[in-house]
Amino acid sequence: MARIVIELTNRCNLCCQHCFDEQHSATGKLPLPLVEKVIQEGRDCNINEICFTGGEPTLHRDFNTIVRRVSEADYSFSFVSNGVSFSQIYPLLLEFRQWFTGVTFSLDGAREATHDQIRGKGSYRHVMRAVSVSVFKDLPFTLNMVLTRKNQGEVEEMVNLAKRLGSGGVRFGHLMPTADTARRNLDLSPLERRRVESRIWQLREKASVPVLMAQAISATPPSFPARR
Numbered sequence: 001m002a003r004i005v006i007e008l009t010n011r012c013n014l015c016c017q018h019c020f021d022e023q024h025s026a027t028g029k030l031p032l033p034l035v036e037k038v039i040q041e042g043r044d045c046n047i048n049e050i051c052f053t054g055g056e057p058t059l060h061r062d063f064n065t066i067v068r069r070v071s072e073a074d075y076s077f078s079f080v081s082n083g084v085s086f087s088q089i090y091p092l093l094l095e096f097r098q099w100f101t102g103v104t105f106s107l108d109g110a111r112e113a114t115h116d117q118i119r120g121k122g123s124y125r126h127v128m129r130a131v132s133v134s135v136f137k138d139l140p141f142t143l144n145m146v147l148t149r150k151n152q153g154e155v156e157e158m159v160n161l162a163k164r165l166g167s168g169g170v171r172f173g174h175l176m177p178t179a180d181t182a183r184r185n186l187d188l189s190p191l192e193r194r195r196v197e198s199r200i201w202q203l204r205e206k207a208s209v210p211v212l213m214a215q216a217i218s219a220t221p222p223s224f225p226a227r228r
Contacts, residue, residue: 003049003076004042006035008060013084016108016119017184018146018175032062039073049101052079058089071096080104080144082123083130090133102140102168105130110157114150118186135166143170148186152196155203162209169210172200 009029012019042050050070057063057079070077078101086103093100105127109115115124134141143162145151155172162170177187188196197213204211 002046003051004038004045004047005051005053006030006038007053007055008035008057008063008066010055011059012055012082013059014056014082014120014123018108018118018148018181018186029060032065035062035066036069039069039075042075043073047075049076049078052077054080056082056085058085063089064092067092067096071099075099076101078102078104080106081130082106082119083127084123086126086130086133090137090139093139094137097139100139102142103130103134104142104144104171106146107143107158108146108148109151110154110161114154118148118150131165131167140168142168145170145172146175147172147188147193147196148175148181149188149192150186152188152192155196155199159203159207159209159211163207167209169212171212171214172196173214 007030011029039050052063052066054060058081060066067077076099077096081103083105093103106119107115107124107127108118109124112124115127116122131141133139143158143165145155145158147155158170158172174193175181175186175188181187200211200213204213
């Protein structure tokens, strides 16, 4: 399906070590009329699916309205989330289940300590609660892991965790290096990148869940097979 990715807001309710610092305190959001214009004109561009990113897209003040508008226009939609606010917004997804293709939860460690070290204390449990709700309510989800020096040893564990949780797949993406990621010792060397990529390709061949690899950190949901 042809799709468009819309960054609804650069606001976020976490302060991740690998994120660009200026986004943590940002308050910018896409105006609703502009989103509606994209929705209206997307069909002329053969767009069938809309993906929402951020920041944390569910923090957009008009997120509920936007989901309603997209569904009424008969687009499929998906989004990326850190899971913190999922317990508040999942009833909306149930209401528009017919058009919802899935949420991608950001999970930067198969182990709680690893993920929380990167994204903040308690953030791993937020993801696990969101996953539990998704499983119980039969809402499709996938996982996305940004590769860093702190979690590169957990790719096999992440694939196994995705299988146990019932995820529709797991995607790995390289970190976009910045001065801050270098200072925090998050960046992989070129050799480390090649080694971890090789392990991921090997896992992809034998894993019982889809495994994808992206070249750099991205908020774009991975293109796993849609579940309708």
